Amino acid sequence: MTDFRYLIVGGGMVADAAARGVRELDADGSIGIVSEDVDRPYARPALSKKLWTDPDFSWDEKVDLHTEETGATFVLGTTVASIDRAAKTVTTTDGQTHGYERLLIATGGKPRGLPGLEPSDRVLDYRSATDYRRLRQLADAGAHVAVVGGGYIGQEITAGVVQNGARVTLVDPDEVVGGRMFPDDLARAFQQRFVDHGVELRLGRRVTSGSEHEGGVVLTLDDGSVVEADAVVAGLGIEPATQLAADAGLTVRDGIVVTSTLLTDDDSIFAAGDVAEYPDRILGTRRVEHVDNAQQQGRQAGRNLADADETYDHTPMFYSDVFDMGYEAVGRVSTSLRTVEDWQEPTVTGVVYYLDEDDLVRGVLLWNVWDKTDDARKVLAEAHALTPDMLPGRITP
Ligand SMILES: Cc1cc2nc3c(=O)[nH]c(=O)nc-3n(C[C@H](O)[C@H](O)[C@H](O)COP(=O)(O)OP(=O)(O)OC[C@H]3O[C@@H](n4cnc5c(N)ncnc54)[C@H](O)[C@@H]3O)c2cc1C
Numbered sequence: 001m002t003d004f005r006y007l008i009v010g011g012g013m014v015a016d017a018a019a020r021g022v023r024e025l026d027a028d029g030s031i032g033i034v035s036e037d038v039d040r041p042y043a044r045p046a047l048s049k050k051l052w053t054d055p056d057f058s059w060d061e062k063v064d065l066h067t068e069e070t071g072a073t074f075v076l077g078t079t080v081a082s083i084d085r086a087a088k089t090v091t092t093t094d095g096q097t098h099g100y101e102r103l104l105i106a107t108g109g110k111p112r113g114l115p116g117l118e119p120s121d122r123v124l125d126y127r128s129a130t131d132y133r134r135l136r137q138l139a140d141a142g143a144h145v146a147v148v149g150g151g152y153i154g155q156e157i158t159a160g161v162v163q164n165g166a167r168v169t170l171v172d173p174d175e176v177v178g179g180r181m182f183p184d185d186l187a188r189a190f191q192q193r194f195v196d197h198g199v200e201l202r203l204g205r206r207v208t209s210g211s212e213h214e215g216g217v218v219l220t221l222d223d224g225s226v227v228e229a230d231a232v233v234a235g236l237g238i239e240p241a242t243q244l245a246a247d248a249g250l251t252v253r254d255g256i257v258v259t260s261t262l263l264t265d266d267d268s269i270f271a272a273g274d275v276a277e278y279p280d281r282i283l284g285t286r287r288v289e290h291v292d293n294a295q296q297q298g299r300q301a302g303r304n305l306a307d308a309d310e311t312y313d314h315t316p317m318f319y320s321d322v323f324d325m326g327y328e329a330v331g332r333v334s335t336s337l338r339t340v341e342d343w344q345e346p347t348v349t350g351v352v353y354y355l356d357e358d359d360l361v362r363g364v365l366l367w368n369v370w371d372k373t374d375d376a377r378k379v380l381a382e383a384h385a386l387t388p389d390m391l392p393g394r395i396t397p
Contacts, residue, residue: 001089004032004073006305007100009080009090009244011035013044013291014106014273014298019070021302029306031072032098034090038077039129041065045291047132048153049321052160063129083248085266102305105245105256105264105271106298109238109289114148114219117210122217122231126157127238135233139166143230146170146219148207150177152320154235155194159322162197169200169227171207171219182352183339186367189347193323202227238289240275253277255287260311262301272301282315282381283331283362290318315380317373330376331363342392344369351395353379359388369397 006022008015011033019031033041042063050057057063068074079093089099111125122138124131138145139161147158150172162168174180177191194201205221210232219227242252250264251257255277262270262278272278273294277287293316300312319328332354343350347367354363361383364376375395379386386394 001097001099002032002073003030003099005029005101006031006104006302007090007098007102008033008072008104008106009035009083010106010108010241010273010275011037011039011041011074011076012106012108012273013041013065013294014104014108014301016041016065016067017295017298018104018106018272018302018305019067019072021299021304022306023070023302024299025303025306025308031070032075032100033067033072034075034078034080034092034098036077036079037128039064040074040076041067042129043291044127047126047129048156048160051132051136052164053321080244083244083269085248085269088268101268103269104301104305105269105275106273106301107241107244108274109240111234111238112236114207114210114232114234114236117212117217117232117234120212122212123210124231124233126153126233126235131233135161135231138231139164142166144169144228146217146227146229146232147235148172148219148232149235149237150174150203151235151237152181152322154233155322156320157233157235158194158199159197162194162199163323167198167200169202169229170194171202171205171221171227173204173206175204177201177203180335181333182365183335183341186341186347186352190322190325193325197323238274240287242275245271245275260313261304261309262297262312263304270301270305272297278312280315281311281313282377288316288318290316292316292318315377317376325368327365327367328370328373328376329363329365330373331361331380333363333365337362340388340391342395344397349397353388353391355388360384361386361391364395366395369395372397 046063081093117123144167146169148171176187178187210219240255245256246252256271274289296314337354340353349368352365
């Protein structure tokens with residue numbers, strides 16, 4: 001059995017930020033990172049962005065987070081199966097036991113799968129660097145790739161793969177690419193980029209079943225039509241990986257429930273990142289699946305592991321880059337909310353506000369508008385004092 005002062009379960013972006021957060025306050029305490037991933041922590045967003053679009057974006061310099069600089073001990077390719085809170089130990093599926101004084105659960109999420117298809121060399125759920133390497137091989141060989149799910153990761157993978165010369169079919173239940181996130185005119189302009197780059201769109205359709213055979217996959221859609229491809233990427237989102245916490249008797253709702261100091265209901269166990277449901281200072285209780293949250297919350301969790309006892313006060317932003325378009329956003333970006341649009345140039349540069357049924361701003365989309373996320377946070381924090389007619393002109397590029 002190996003004992004660590006600080007033990008982190010999960011080796012993703014939170015693990016890196018937390019190990020660095022610990023080191024801000026404790027230069028020597030031992031840190032262990034047990035991770036299912038076979039790679040040390042890396043910048044996950046690169047898997048669907050720069051690694052496809054920037055030939056100079058090297059793994060070693062830009063993607064690997066070099067968490068070894070913290071002196072952490074890595075146990076890679078290893079799954080934690082259980083936590084014994086009384087003994088303060090975790091046990092892995094291969095029978096190792098590790099003791100801890102402070103534990104951080106940073107297990108992120110498990111991708112949702114496709115009906116009838118198990119992950120394989122041709123069926124990729126696209127969460128890890130291993131998935132990237134495999135898709136890269138297929139794309140470089142000129143494969144036909146079906147991407148199922150037109151959320152932001154599906155959009156980015158589609159753009160990345162098609163810009164590398166492979167053929168891509170995008171299947172999504174929305175009638176327009178981005179229709180769940182963007183107002184209609186913006187979504188149509190966005191979709192046009194996919195058409196211009198030769199992406200085949202199968203919109204308004206869901207996959208009802210799939211099968212893999214030697215050399216390819218066949219997807220059947222809900223209108224009875226089929227898509228035959230060399231490989232399929234499922235971009236169907238994640239379920240937070242909360243089972244470990246739930247089995248250990250910790251409170252789990254949408255995610256592992258934590259306080260403003262990121263503590264679970266066990267005062268030796270913290271949780272952070274995609275897996276944690278936390279009280280946001282501006283937006284209330286929420287769980288966030290984005291990198292800014294992983295980095296900031298991970299750092300705070302690391303500092304609190306080392307006894308800082310500070311509240312997490314950051315309201316995270318998120319961003320995406322697709323073809324020549326890019327945006328940053330704070331809060332909820334969903335067309336289930338009412339929108340107020342404020343364009344400098346329609347569908348090119350501007351701000352979209354998302355309002356709930358009480359006309360309170362719940363989200364702000366900054367379309368090709370940069371370095372304004374603090375202004376967006378201010379709008380969200382002051383939402384009670386703002387009426388919709390006061391929004392245009394409030395954030396300017
Ligand atoms: C392809 C892709 C592109 C993205 N692009 C963007 C973007 O453009 N903008 C943005 O804001 N966000 C983006 N994200 C989301 C962002 O990467 C995540 O929010 C962030 O990585 C979350 O960090 P985390 O540490 O909570 O989880 P992860 O980084 O997912 O790490 C979780 C870790 O836990 C491990 N694990 C899980 N269960 C166990 C267990 N039982 N035992 C041991 N280890 C376990 C996993 O193997 C993994 O190492 C993207 C994500 C992906 C997959």
